[in-house]
Amino acid sequence: MSKLTELTVADAISGLRKKEFSAVELTEDHINAVKDSQELNAYVVKTFDLARQRSILSDKKISSGEAGLLEGIPIAVKDLFCTKGVHSSACSKVLDGFQPPYESTVTQKLWDSGAVMLGKANMDEFAMGSSNSTSCYGPAINPWTPKETGEQRVPGGSSGGSAVAVAARAALAATGTDTGGSIRQPASFCGVVGLKPTYGRCSRWGIIAFASSLDQAGPITRSVKDAALMLNVMAGFDSKDSTSLDKNVPDYVKDLDQGVKGLRIGVPEEYRIDGMLPEITALWEQGIEWFKNAGGEIKEISLPHTKYALPTYYIIAPAEASSNLARYDGVRFGLRETGDDLIDMYSKSRAKGFGEEVKRRVMIGTYVLSAGYYDAYYLKAQRVRSRIAKDFKDAFNDVDVILTPTAPTGAFAVGEKTDDPISMYLNDVFTVPASLAGLPGISIPSGLSPEGMPLGLQLIGRPFDEVTILSAGRFLETAADFNCLPSDNIGRKKL
Numbered sequence: 376m377s378k379l380t381e382l383t384v385a386d387a388i389s390g391l392r393k394k395e396f397s398a399v400e401l402t403e404d405h406i407n408a409v410k411d412s413q414e415l416n417a418y419v420v421k422t423f424d425l426a427r428q429r430s431i432l433s434d435k436k437i438s439s440g441e442a443g444l445l446e447g448i449p450i451a452v453k454d455l456f457c458t459k460g461v462h463s464s465a466c467s468k469v470l471d472g473f474q475p476p477y478e479s480t481v482t483q484k485l486w487d488s489g490a491v492m493l494g495k496a497n498m499d500e501f502a503m504g505s506s507n508s509t510s511c512y513g514p515a516i517n518p519w520t521p522k523e524t525g526e527q528r529v530p531g532g533s534s535g536g537s538a539v540a541v542a543a544r545a546a547l548a549a550t551g552t553d554t555g556g557s558i559r560q561p562a563s564f565c566g567v568v569g570l571k572p573t574y575g576r577c578s579r580w581g582i583i584a585f586a587s588s589l590d591q592a593g594p595i596t597r598s599v600k601d602a603a604l605m606l607n608v609m610a611g612f613d614s615k616d617s618t619s620l621d622k623n624v625p626d627y628v629k630d631l632d633q634g635v636k637g638l639r640i641g642v643p644e645e646y647r648i649d650g651m652l653p654e655i656t657a658l659w660e661q662g663i664e665w666f667k668n669a670g671g672e673i674k675e676i677s678l679p680h681t682k683y684a685l686p687t688y689y690i691i692a693p694a695e696a697s698s699n700l701a702r703y704d705g706v707r708f709g710l711r712e713t714g715d716d717l718i719d720m721y722s723k724s725r726a727k728g729f730g731e732e733v734k735r736r737v738m739i740g741t742y743v744l745s746a747g748y749y750d751a752y753y754l755k756a757q758r759v760r761s762r763i764a765k766d767f768k769d770a771f772n773d774v775d776v777i778l779t780p781t782a783p784t785g786a787f788a789v790g791e792k793t794d795d796p797i798s799m800y801l802n803d804v805f806t807v808p809a810s811l812a813g814l815p816g817i818s819i820p821s822g823l824s825p826e827g828m829p830l831g832l833q834l835i836g837r838p839f840d841e842v843t844i845l846s847a848g849r850f851l852e853t854a855a856d857f858n859c860l861p862s863d864n865i866g867r868k869k870l
Contacts, residue, residue, distance in 0.1 A: 379396060379400065379401050379404040379405075380404050380405055380408045380544040380545075381544060382547065383547070383596075383597055383598045383600070383601050384445070384448055384547050384548050384596060384597075384598075384600075384601035384604050384605070385598070385600045385601060385604060387401060387447070387448055387547055388444075388445070388446075388448065388604075391433075391437055391442075391446065391447050392437065392442070394437075397430075397434050397447075398430040398431075398433035398434045398437065398446070398447030398491070399427070399430045399431060399434055401430070401447060401448075401449060402426050402427060402429075402430035402447070402449050402491050402493075403427075403430075405426075405449040405493055405545065405546060405547070406423050406426060406427075406449075406493065408543070408544055408545045409421060409423075409493055409494065409540075409545045409546075411545075412518070412543045412544075412545045414516065415515060415516045415517075415518055415539050415543055415545075416497055416512070416513055416514065416515045416516060416536070416539075417451070417496060417497055417515050417536045417537075417539040417540040417543065417545055418451065418493070418494040418495065418496060418497065418536065418540065418545075419454055419462075419464075419466060419494075419495055419496070419497050419510070419512045419536070420454070420461065420462045420494050420495040421493070421494040422461060422492050422493065422494050422495075423493070423494075425461070425492060426449060426491050426492060426493050426494075429486075429491045429492070430447060430449075430491050433446045433447035433489050433491065434447070436489065442489060443487065443488035443489035443490075444488045444489070444604065444607060444608055445485065445488040445489050445490040445604070445605075445608055446488070446489030446490075447489060447491060448489070448490050448491060448547050448548065449490075449491045449492075449493050449546060449547055450485065450490050450491065450492060450493065450546050450547060450548045450549055450550070451492075451493055451494060451495075451496040451536070451537055451540040451541070451545070451546040451548075451549035451550070452482055452485075452492055452494070452495055452496060452549070452550050453495070453496050453498050453534055453536065453537050453549065453550050453551050453552060454466050454495040454496060454497065454498050454536070455498060455501075455502055455533075455552050455582055455583050455585075456479045456481060456482050456495075456550060456552075456581065456582055456583075456592075457475035457477060457478065457479045457482075457581040457582070457583065458475065458478060458479070458482055458492070458495070459475055459476065459477055459478040460474055460475075460476075461474060461475075461492075461495065462474055462495060463475050463495065463583070464511075465498070465500065465501045465502070465583045466497060466498050466499065466500050466501075466509075466510040466511055466512055467500045467501055467511055467703075467728065467729065467730070467733065468511045468710055468727065468728045468729075468730070469703045469709045469710045469724070469725070469728025469729055470583075470703070470708075470709045470710075470728075471511065471709075471710065473708060473709060475581075477581060478581060479578075479580060479581025479582055480578035480580045480581055480613045480615060480616065481550060481577055481578055481581070481582070481592045481609050482550070482581070483581075484608050484609055484611070485550070485608055485609065488608045490608075493540075493545070493546055496515075496534070496536030496537040496539075496540055496546075496549055496550075497510050497512060497514075497515040497535060497536030497539070498510060498532070498533045498534060498535060498536055498537070499532040499533035499535065499557075499732070500729075500730045500732065500733050501583065501585055501696070501700065501733050502532075502533035502534075502552055502554055502557055502585040502590070503533065503585065503696065503732050503733055503736055504532040504533050504732055504799070505531060505532045505533070505556070505557075505560060505799050505800070505802040505803055506529035506530075506531065506532045506535070506787075506789075506792065506793075506799060506802075507529060507530050507531065507532040507533065507535025507536060507539075507561070508529060508532070508789065508790070508793055509532075509730050509731075509732040509733070510536075511730060514529065514535075514789055515529075515530050515535040515536045515539045516528075516529075516530065516539065516789065517529060517530040517531075517535075517539065517542075517564060517565055517786050517861075518539060518542050518543040518565070518861035519542070519564075519565065519566060519786065519827070519828055519829060519861040520861070521826040521827055521828060523826060524826075526788050527788065527789045528564070528786040528787065528788060528789065528828065529564065529786055529787060529788070529789055529791075530542075530561050530564055530565050530786065531560040531561030531562075531563065531564035531565065531782075531786065531802075532557060532560070532561060533552070533554070533557040533561075534549075534551030534552060534553070534557050534558050534561050534569075534595060535561045536549075537549035537550065537551045537561070537595045538551070538561035538562055538564065538565040538567055538569070538595050539565060541565070541567045541595050541596060541597055542565040542566055542567050542597075542861055543861065547596075547597075547601075548594055548595065548596045548597075548601055548605055549594070549595045549596075550592060550593075550594060550595075550609070551569065551592070551593055551594070551595045552582060552585075552590055552591065552592050552593070553569075553571035553590075553591050553592075553593055553806075553810065553816075554585050554586050554589045554590050554591075554692060554810060555589065555688050555692060555803045555806060555807045555810045556571075556781075556782075556802075556803040556805075556806025556807060556810065558570065558571050558593045558594075558595060558818075559571055559781050559806050559816055559817070559818040559831070559833060560781060560782050560802060560803065560806055560818070561595070562595055562781070562818040562820075562831060563781035563782045563818045563820070563829065563830065563831030563833075564782070564785065564786035564828075564829065564831075565786075565829060565861075566820040566829030566831075566857065566859065566861065567595055567596065567597055567820060568595070568596050568597065568598060568599055568601070568602050568817065568818065568819060568820065568848070568852070569593070569594075569595050569602075569817065569818045569831075570593045570594055570595075570596075570602040570605075570606060570815070570816075570817045570818075570841070570845075571591055571593045571806075571809070571810070571815060571816045571817070572591060572592075572593050572606060572609075572610060572815050572841055573591075573813060573814060573815045573838050573839045573840075573841065574588075574589070574591050574618070574813035574814075575591075575618055575619055575620035575622075575813070576591070576606075576610050576620070576622070576624075576815070576839065576841070577591060577592040577593065577606075577609050577610050577611075577619075578592070578611070578612075578613035578615070578616040578619050579591070579592065579616050579618060579619070580613055580615040580616040580619075584695075584699040585692070585695070585696055585699065586691065586692040586695035586696055586699070587618070587695050587699060588618075588691070588695060589688075589691070589692060589695070589810050589811070591810075592609060593606070593609070594606060594609065598852065599631065599817075599819070599845055599848045599849045599852050600628060600631060600849070602817070602845065602848075603627035603628045603631060603845050604627075604628060606627050606841065606845075607624070607626065607627050607628065610624045611624050620839075622839050625842055627841060627842060627845055630842055630845075630846055631845060631846055631849045632846070632849060633846050634669070634670075634846075634850065635666055635669050635670065635671045635846070635847055635850045636669065636670030636671070637670060637671075637672065638666070638670075638671045638672065638775050638776065638843075638847060639671070639672045639674055639773065639774040639775045639776075640663070640666045640671045640672065640673050640674065640774060640775070640776055640777070640778050640847075641674050641675075641676040641770055641773070641774030641776065641777040641778070642663060642673060642674065642675055642676065642777075642778055642779075643676050643677065643678045643681065643770070643777060643779060644675060644676070644677055645677065645678050645679065645681035645682065646678075646681065646779045646780070646805060648783065648804065650783075651780070651783050652783065652784055652785075652824075654785075654822075654824050654825060654830065655780045655782075655783060655784070655830065658780065658821055658822045658830050658832065659778070659779070659780050659832065661821075661822070662778055662821060662832045662851065662854075662855075663778065665850075665851065665854035665855070666778065666847075666850075666851075669850060669854070674773060674774050676770045676773065676774060676777070677766075677770075678763075678766040678767065678770060678808065679766060680759060680762045680763045680766050681763070681766070681808055683759050683762075683763070684763055684804075684807045684808040684811055685800060685801070685803065685804055685807055686756075687756045687759045687760055687763065687811060688803070688807045688810070688811060689739070689800060690739075690743050690752050690753060690756035691753070691756050691757065691760065691811075692736070692740075693736040693737070693739040693740035693743070694739075694740040694743050694744050694753050695740070696733075696736050696737060696740050697736075697737050697739075697740025697741045697744060698740070698744070700729075700733070700737055703724075703725065703728060703729075704721050704724060704725065705720055705721060705723075705724030705725070705728075706721075709724075709728065710724055710727060710728040711724050712724045712727055732796070735796065743756075760811050760812075763808055763811050763812055764811065764812040764813070766812075767808075767809070767812045767814060767835075771837050775836075775837075775843055775847075776834050776835065776836050776843055776844055776847050777834070777835040777836075778832065778833070778834055779805050779832070779833045779835065780805055780830075780831070780832060780833065781805060781806065781818040781830075781831035781832060781833040782802055782805060782806070782830075782831065783801065783802065783804055783805065784802070785824040785826075785828035785829065785830055786828050786829075805833060806833065809833075809835045813838065814835050814836060814837070814838060815835070815836045815837075815838070815839070815840065815841045815844055816833055816834065816835045816836070816844070817833065817834050817844050817845065817848045818831040818832070818833050819831060819832055819833075819834070819848050819851045819852050819855065819857075820852075820855065820857040821851065821855040821857060822855065822857070823859065829857075829859070832851060832855075834847050834848055834851065
């Protein structure tokens with residue numbers, strides 16, 4: 376591992392501006408890191424030639440004083456983002472080979488700021504999963520390996536490849552999307568920072584849709600400051616996205632170090648669930664103590680409808696997926712199988728193109744939207760969703776941020792939960808409520824499990840108050856002092 380791949384985004388920006396190294400050198404080191412970590416399957420498409428071309432342009436812009444905010448910074452892009460002329464498949468056979476003639480708004484913002492794309496990151500098919508095991512290109516592998524067993528672990532999902540690339544030093548940062556926890560949970564499993572902005576803060580235009588009322592783009596990085604830098608570029612109103620909100624985008628880096636003295640931190644009693652691992656509980660209590668010792672005001676709060684969040688999510692999200700994925704029928708683009716007639720062609724194309732988890736969710740979604748069950752399931756779930764959002768609104772009358780674990784466990788073994796979808800769904804128990812309410816959330820690496828796997832703590836904030844959760848996250852990052860790195864099957868080493 377070269378020293379350049381160990382930098383944070385902030386450090387790399389500083390080094391580029393000071394001419395300590397060039398964008399070409401920075402990019403080449405990361406290209407080599409991608410090659411060296413191929414066994415992790417973090418990337419499904421590599422765009423090295425484009426990256427080299429862009430890095431040459433970045434050096435010219437830096438020299439001429441025209442550098443963008445992220446000029447020369449090598450990043451990975453989740454395969455859910457459409458990238459013009461570059462393979463974008465949502466890691467599904469049904470879209471294998473698709474090269475969009477347009478660029479997503481978020482990635483266009485990143486390229487306009489000078490960022491350099493190393494490639495497209497692996498993910499669960501159509502972002503449906505919590506382990507990155509449903510990708511048609513095979514699972515991404517968590518670079519952290521338990522010292523005792525050497526057993527391969529999942530990176531979490533659906534943005535697993537993005538988290539792996541950042542954790543393995545094969546990208547300085549990455550884009551992800553979060554529908555029910557798909558940025559925060561993999562960030563927790565891989566020992567990196569994952570930020571889900573408020574729904575509507577970042578444009579969804581050009582992102583292949585899973586559940587339109589939940590999907591939200593966000594960054595995965597190695598520090599809170601890097602997340603703030605990425606969000607400075609990614610956020611903003613987009614007239615092409617009807618769910619994008621025209622809100623002022625502050626400088627998220629400016630107030631990172633304002634501290635937490637006097638900050639009111641809510642601790643929800645409903646998140647103390649049965650069966651939670653003792654190390655998760657202990658880490659949560661440690662997080663509470665860190666805030667308390669720094670002058671934060673700890674308040675017990677209640678979010679009474681939390682217990683209904685998972686069943687609500689797994690009605691609404693599959694329903695929206697059923698609608699969104701209806702367009703993949705073998706007619707206009709993507710995989711097409713021959714059939715005896717139009718209906719037979721539809722059926723064969725979708726049967727071959729979609730994986731088992733996608734089929735499961737499409738079937739569930741179609742069922743709950745059917746004439747006989749729409750009122751009983753879908754409309755009722757929407758009403759419960761409103762109650763969940765109101766719980767958070769009431770709580771934020773008394774607190775400024777909410778502190779919870781990110782996930783109920785650390786990273787589990789590859790294949791361990793593949794045959795038990797309910798167990799897999801339970802991994803989102805702490806992240807789904809904020810998603811249903813459209814709130815911003817951030818996962819901060821805060822400790823290690825007894826077997827040496829990363830564990831994260833989550834901060835949830837008011838709508839469009841990413842400034843507060845970023846500054847609280849910065850404090851938590853400093854207090855936890857998580858300075859561990861994954862290593863190759865031999866335990867841990869310190870930075």
